[in-house]
Amino acid sequence: MKKVLFATSALVLTAGVAAAEVAVSGDGRMGVIYDGDDAQFSSRARVKFTLTGESDAGLSFGGSFRVDQENYNANAYRSAARGTAGAVWISGTYGKLSMGDVVSASEAAIGDLYEIGYTEGQFANDIEEITYLTGDGANLDQGPSILYEYTVNNISLYASASDGVNTVWYTTPGTNAHGDDTGDTAYSLAAKYDGSTWWAALSYAKHGDASEIGLGAEGKFNNFAVKGVYMSYDDRFDGLDEWKYTAGLAASYQADAVLVKGFWRQDKFDLFGGGTEKYDSFGIGADYDLGGGAVLAGGIIDTDYLDDTVVDMGIKFSF
Amino acid sequence: MKKVLFATSALVLTAGVAAAEVAVSGDGRMGVIYDGDDAQFSSRARVKFTLTGESDAGLSFGGSFRVDQENYNANAYRSAARGTAGAVWISGTYGKLSMGDVVSASEAAIGDLYEIGYTEGQFANDIEEITYLTGDGANLDQGPSILYEYTVNNISLYASASDGVNTVWYTTPGTNAHGDDTGDTAYSLAAKYDGSTWWAALSYAKHGDASEIGLGAEGKFNNFAVKGVYMSYDDRFDGLDEWKYTAGLAASYQADAVLVKGFWRQDKFDLFGGGTEKYDSFGIGADYDLGGGAVLAGGIIDTDYLDDTVVDMGIKFSF
Amino acid sequence: MKKVLFATSALVLTAGVAAAEVAVSGDGRMGVIYDGDDAQFSSRARVKFTLTGESDAGLSFGGSFRVDQENYNANAYRSAARGTAGAVWISGTYGKLSMGDVVSASEAAIGDLYEIGYTEGQFANDIEEITYLTGDGANLDQGPSILYEYTVNNISLYASASDGVNTVWYTTPGTNAHGDDTGDTAYSLAAKYDGSTWWAALSYAKHGDASEIGLGAEGKFNNFAVKGVYMSYDDRFDGLDEWKYTAGLAASYQADAVLVKGFWRQDKFDLFGGGTEKYDSFGIGADYDLGGGAVLAGGIIDTDYLDDTVVDMGIKFSF
Numbered sequence: 001m002k003k004v005l006f007a008t009s010a011l012v013l014t015a016g017v018a019a020a021e022v023a024v025s026g027d028g029r030m031g032v033i034y035d036g037d038d039a040q041f042s043s044r045a046r047v048k049f050t051l052t053g054e055s056d057a058g059l060s061f062g063g064s065f066r067v068d069q070e071n072y073n074a075n076a077y078r079s080a081a082r083g084t085a086g087a088v089w090i091s092g093t094y095g096k097l098s099m100g101d102v103v104s105a106s107e108a109a110i111g112d113l114y115e116i117g118y119t120e121g122q123f124a125n126d127i128e129e130i131t132y133l134t135g136d137g138a139n140l141d142q143g144p145s146i147l148y149e150y151t152v153n154n155i156s157l158y159a160s161a162s163d164g165v166n167t168v169w170y171t172t173p174g175t176n177a178h179g180d181d182t183g184d185t186a187y188s189l190a191a192k193y194d195g196s197t198w199w200a201a202l203s204y205a206k207h208g209d210a211s212e213i214g215l216g217a218e219g220k221f222n223n224f225a226v227k228g229v230y231m232s233y234d235d236r237f238d239g240l241d242e243w244k245y246t247a248g249l250a251a252s253y254q255a256d257a258v259l260v261k262g263f264w265r266q267d268k269f270d271l272f273g274g275g276t277e278k279y280d281s282f283g284i285g286a287d288y289d290l291g292g293g294a295v296l297a298g299g300i301i302d303t304d305y306l307d308d309t310v311v312d313m314g315i316k317f318s319f
Numbered sequence: 320m321k322k323v324l325f326a327t328s329a330l331v332l333t334a335g336v337a338a339a340e341v342a343v344s345g346d347g348r349m350g351v352i353y354d355g356d357d358a359q360f361s362s363r364a365r366v367k368f369t370l371t372g373e374s375d376a377g378l379s380f381g382g383s384f385r386v387d388q389e390n391y392n393a394n395a396y397r398s399a400a401r402g403t404a405g406a407v408w409i410s411g412t413y414g415k416l417s418m419g420d421v422v423s424a425s426e427a428a429i430g431d432l433y434e435i436g437y438t439e440g441q442f443a444n445d446i447e448e449i450t451y452l453t454g455d456g457a458n459l460d461q462g463p464s465i466l467y468e469y470t471v472n473n474i475s476l477y478a479s480a481s482d483g484v485n486t487v488w489y490t491t492p493g494t495n496a497h498g499d500d501t502g503d504t505a506y507s508l509a510a511k512y513d514g515s516t517w518w519a520a521l522s523y524a525k526h527g528d529a530s531e532i533g534l535g536a537e538g539k540f541n542n543f544a545v546k547g548v549y550m551s552y553d554d555r556f557d558g559l560d561e562w563k564y565t566a567g568l569a570a571s572y573q574a575d576a577v578l579v580k581g582f583w584r585q586d587k588f589d590l591f592g593g594g595t596e597k598y599d600s601f602g603i604g605a606d607y608d609l610g611g612g613a614v615l616a617g618g619i620i621d622t623d624y625l626d627d628t629v630v631d632m633g634i635k636f637s638f
Numbered sequence: 639m640k641k642v643l644f645a646t647s648a649l650v651l652t653a654g655v656a657a658a659e660v661a662v663s664g665d666g667r668m669g670v671i672y673d674g675d676d677a678q679f680s681s682r683a684r685v686k687f688t689l690t691g692e693s694d695a696g697l698s699f700g701g702s703f704r705v706d707q708e709n710y711n712a713n714a715y716r717s718a719a720r721g722t723a724g725a726v727w728i729s730g731t732y733g734k735l736s737m738g739d740v741v742s743a744s745e746a747a748i749g750d751l752y753e754i755g756y757t758e759g760q761f762a763n764d765i766e767e768i769t770y771l772t773g774d775g776a777n778l779d780q781g782p783s784i785l786y787e788y789t790v791n792n793i794s795l796y797a798s799a800s801d802g803v804n805t806v807w808y809t810t811p812g813t814n815a816h817g818d819d820t821g822d823t824a825y826s827l828a829a830k831y832d833g834s835t836w837w838a839a840l841s842y843a844k845h846g847d848a849s850e851i852g853l854g855a856e857g858k859f860n861n862f863a864v865k866g867v868y869m870s871y872d873d874r875f876d877g878l879d880e881w882k883y884t885a886g887l888a889a890s891y892q893a894d895a896v897l898v899k900g901f902w903r904q905d906k907f908d909l910f911g912g913g914t915e916k917y918d919s920f921g922i923g924a925d926y927d928l929g930g931g932a933v934l935a936g937g938i939i940d941t942d943y944l945d946d947t948v949v950d951m952g953i954k955f956s957f
Contacts, residue, residue, distance in 0.1 A: 024660045026660045026701070028689060028699075028700075028726040029726065030726045030728070030735075030737040030782075038801070038802075038803040039801065039803075040801045040805060041721070041737055041783065041784055042721060042782065043721035043725070043737035043738050043782045044719050044720060044721045045689060045701035045703050045721075045724050045725070045726050045738070046719045047660060067687075067705060067718075067719075068710040068717065068719035071710055071711035071712060074709065074712035075712075078710070290693035290694060290695065291693050291694030291695070292691050292692050292693045293691045293693075294691060294697065294728075315699070315728065317658075317689070317699050317700075317701070318658065318691075319658045319659060319660050319689040319690070319691055319700075
């Protein structure tokens with residue numbers, strides 16, 4: 001049962017070793033964030049485990065989570081050992097089924113806008129991320145969710161769902177499991193057509209009265225890429241205000257080791273007190289690939305969600 | 320940059336590498352639990368570290384804990400770095416001495432009933448586990464416990480103990496260590512005779528006024544296995560009721576890749592208000608080995624401890 | 639004793655594998671501590687990740703943290719993924735720049751007294767550690783700090799600083815980042831001259847009104863080593879009392895596999911109510927190297943900070 005870390009996966013494969021294994025990878029970053037008032041140091045180091053195996057009949061299975069996603073006693077909603085962080089999956093000719101803190105079908109098909117800066121948008125509260133109605137942490141009071149993905153030729157189909165049961169203790173029903181089990185199933189459906197240089201996707205999600213219809217497309221032409229996302233919400237409330245839509249546009253240009261990226265995003269709300277309000281967000285940044293897993297990166301984001309224009313500049317690593 | 324774990328320690332050993340090493344392994348599972356009212360998704364992914372080394376004189380030493388057992392700042396009672404989760408050990412010709420969140424001598428000798436279902440009994444609050452009086456988390460207010468194991472020929476001897484000192488801060492005595500140090504040493508002794516196809520064990524444990532006498536035996540004949548456990552308690556209280564005994568019986572039958580398992584358990588209490596009450600628990604389940612570390616499994620458990628019959632069905636992985 | 643994925647990095651390099659990798663190492667210990675009143679079991683097991691990489695231009699980078707240093711949801715001040723535990727760094731011909739929970743320039747140059755016992759001083763609240771004014775956890779309310787180190791010939795220069803901004807949420811400024819941002823930059827400068835058998839260092843640190851001047855030197859002659867540290871504080875308060883200085887002396891003698899170590903330390907305070915008080919601390923201990931990463935060790939510490947003389951005896955492991 002002992003495993004020793006070895007560095008050449010080639011050798012492992014040729015040696016015909018059993019498939020089940022745990023891979024350890026990591027990432028890090030260091031730099032400075034200007035938060036509108038002050039410049040601050042910001043750094044991090046993380047480690048990720050990727051578990052993979054294959055049954056005798058060729059069924060692939062696996063799981064993955066990061067060390068910082070295992071908060072067993074601190075937060076039952078953020079624990080891979082409780083199914084509320086990371087995910088496990090099985091995969092075969094019939095598609096791939098994942099369970100855990102999975103993204104919704106909508107997000108799996110459409111995704112987010114491009115990440116800016118060495119903190120990958122975190123210096124502006126990840127405003128490049130679309131706030132999907134379901135999945136990816138949105139329904140963890142119901143425990144793990146599932147995501148099913150199936151691709152045939154150019155078409156990918158996605159379906160995701162929570163189990164509709166609020167539980168006191170997620171992974172183990174028991175005497176205390178029946179206190180508050182009147183949740184609404186949060187589900188999502190999506191389809192994507194993938195051409196050789198572009199894709200387009202359509203999605204739907206529902207949780208209780210709230211629903212979401214999404215549209216996304218991306219094209220890549222030579223060194224240039226552009227992506228558009230439009231999410232229309234119905235009966236979705238952010239506090240007392242009703243969230244009507246999120247529209248976003250992102251573009252990038254690769255010139256040798258330099259990747260320039262930018263995005264624009266607009267969110268519209270019908271205010272509780274009457275009237276509407278639009279929040280605009282802009283970001284622009286550049287990555288410079290130093291090779292070997294190191295990337296110099298910086299970004300500027302101006303968003304109505306923050307009072308200030310924020311800037312980051314630093315270096316990010318992958319191991 | 321992912322790193323792959325290499326599986327053949329043989330290669331490493333022939334290369335003459337030093338013995339001290341950290342092995343990384345993992346497990347996972349996904350499936351559905353019916354808790355008597357609702358069906359719920361339940362999944363998890365975990366990673367375990369196993370540390371091993373050998374001194375120049377041939378003394379083996381090591382330790383092990385899982386990522387979810389390291390809750391340093393969240394729960395001092397569940398932290399491998401504080402000795403209150405996982406364990407470390409030394410081992411040689413004189414036997415093996417472990418320290419940490421070890422099991423009691425009773426549990427080391429006798430163990431639990433057979434685990435049912437893909438959640439290995441967790442879907443019914445692990446009712447197949449005997450609730451030993453000492454060790455395995457029962458005395459963590461005293462910090463780490465010790466377990467000593469010695470085997471000569473067919474006979475194994477076990478002894479375990481807590482240190483009898485309640486401490487505010489487990490691993491570091493100091494100015495605040497003397498607040499509440501009036502604990503009772505929790506200890507246990509056990510002996511086991513291991514025949515070729517069967518074993519039998521006798522155990523004793525004591526903590527304060529409470530004591531436990533245990534008897535266990537298991538036989539394996541061809542594809543059939545059966546195990547019986549009887550634990551008699553004296554002056555052991557569960558709230559105001561006095562716990563008199565736990566009796567359990569488990570059996571399994573292996574037919575090719577299929578392993579069918581079942582257990583029965585009875586607990587008797589003398590009620591505070593007068594009279595007695597017996598709690599019966601039954602479980603039956605089957606594992607189907609898919610190879611490569613994947614096992615399809617399901618179980619049904621009916622126990623007086625829960626109001627409902629609970630069911631699980633899913634797939635479990637080891638990496 | 640670091641453990642690399644594979645023990646011969648030479649082999650890995652000759653195979654032309656990319657440099658970026660995650661090494662997993664560990665440590666453990668078990669033994670008994672006498673806290674002045676009672677003997678207590680004390681053990682632990684820990685795992686450390688060391689991330690290393692190199693850019694195309696030869697810039698080295700990396701990071702490291704232990705599993706118990708990642709308390710993402712339990713304690714934002716003790717999380718490698720937030721930059722408040724462990725550290726990341728880049729290193730080249732211009733020196734080494736680290737960010738995270740780094741030590742101060744003072745501590746990097748001068749360090750602590752010798753560690754005694756199998757718990758390496760923890761059984762007496764690490765009284766052998768100099769309580770540096772800045773860095774190493776002292777300023778984590780400001781998030782990550784930086785440490786710069788540069789060595790030319792026999793001279794090493796050190797500089798460290800916090801960013802002077804108290805943040806609610808360290809790694810991500812945003813709407814809630816401006817609540818309390820009136821921190822004082824904590825910084826430190828140090829220089830060290832390293833002869834062949836001895837070194838001497840001078841340091842300065844400042845945080846708000848408080849300042850620290852430090853002097854350290856160590857000599858190693860055959861099997862004998864001796865180290866002296868003197869830290870003078872100005873306007874540094876411990877509660878209402880003013881901390882004037884810390885003086886310390888440590889010595890060790892190696893005889894084959896046995897290493898005998900001792901230290902003395904004195905702290906002087908001007909009391910709020912008038913008068914002064916001196917706290918003396920003494921420690922003596924011995925390590926016996928069993929080889930393969932196992933060391934038998936014990937120590938006795940008598941300090942005015944504790945009412946009792948405390949003792950530890952046990953075995954410590956590195957994997």
